[in-house]
């Protein structure tokens with residue numbers, strides 16, 4: 004597959020997608036979103052891949068949905084085409100996805116980062132939902148995911164003022180898992196992704212599924228769901244191997260089965 008707006012690489016057990024529209028600060032047009040989905044489809048199907056990393060450039064993870072592509076749309080086109088259904092697919096992937104964010108992650112860029120499972124940010128990262136400055140509101144899940152990540156007060160502040168927050172504020176608020184110096188971003192993210200990809204894939208998929216379930220169901224229901232998945236792992240080779248390896252003081256050799 005020839006990609007025009009992203010770079011796709013495999014590094015060991017990690018699939019790496021780099022947004023590559025530098026002239027528009029990685030503004031997310033239809034083609035770019037379609038290409039991300041094609042790349043993710045491939046990594047999801049590939050049994051050798053245990054973790055995916057999504058990143059941009061040092062200046063911009065992504066400066067939002069492509070405003071120039073959107074500006075002439077009518078209400079019926081916007082509503083009936085449901086363009087953001089393609090974006091939603093990114094957040095519905097089963098394998099863990101880490102967002103490596105440097106520079107601007109604004110509007111759809113912030114929403115794209117939040118569709119990933121966690122964000123590691125460079126110290127120059129800037130996050131925001133500035134759609135209100137364009138006479139609209141976030142449309143790819145920003146009001147919902149941001150509120151769950153940082154709480155109502157800060158989500159209201161960001162979405163109503165349209166201001167940007169820096170990496171330190173984003174980490175304090177809980178949007179970002181950790182901050183690293185810009186020069187170390189990809190090294191640190193790949194270390195994390197390699198560590199995840201070395202785990203048993205069924206366990207990693209179930210961690211993702213259960214943590215995400217916490218946003219959808221009551222505590223009691225979530226705990227019951229977790230217990231069922233926990234129990235099901237005792238039917239796997241990797242549970243026997245993981246626990247035997249601990250007892251025998253050696254590294255486990257997982258088979259993803």
Ligand SMILES: CC(C)=CC(=O)SCCNC(=O)CCNC(=O)[C@H](O)C(C)(C)COP(=O)(O)OP(=O)(O)OC[C@H]1O[C@@H](n2cnc3c(N)ncnc32)[C@H](O)[C@@H]1OP(=O)(O)O
Pocket residue numbers: 026027028030031066067068069070071107109110111112114133134137140141142143
């Ligand atoms: C998902 C939904 C529902 C909505 C959205 O995401 S709406 C978009 C939200 N994002 C924004 O409003 C941010 C827009 N961009 C900016 O405010 C600035 O570009 C900046 C603060 C991120 C960076 O400013 P800077 O002065 O460093 O760079 P520019 O000269 O402004 O940009 C360079 C180049 O990129 C084009 N660009 C930037 N962002 C977008 C975008 N979101 N859509 C389309 N194009 C974008 C910008 O026009 C310029 O291109 P030209 O040199 O051809 O003018």
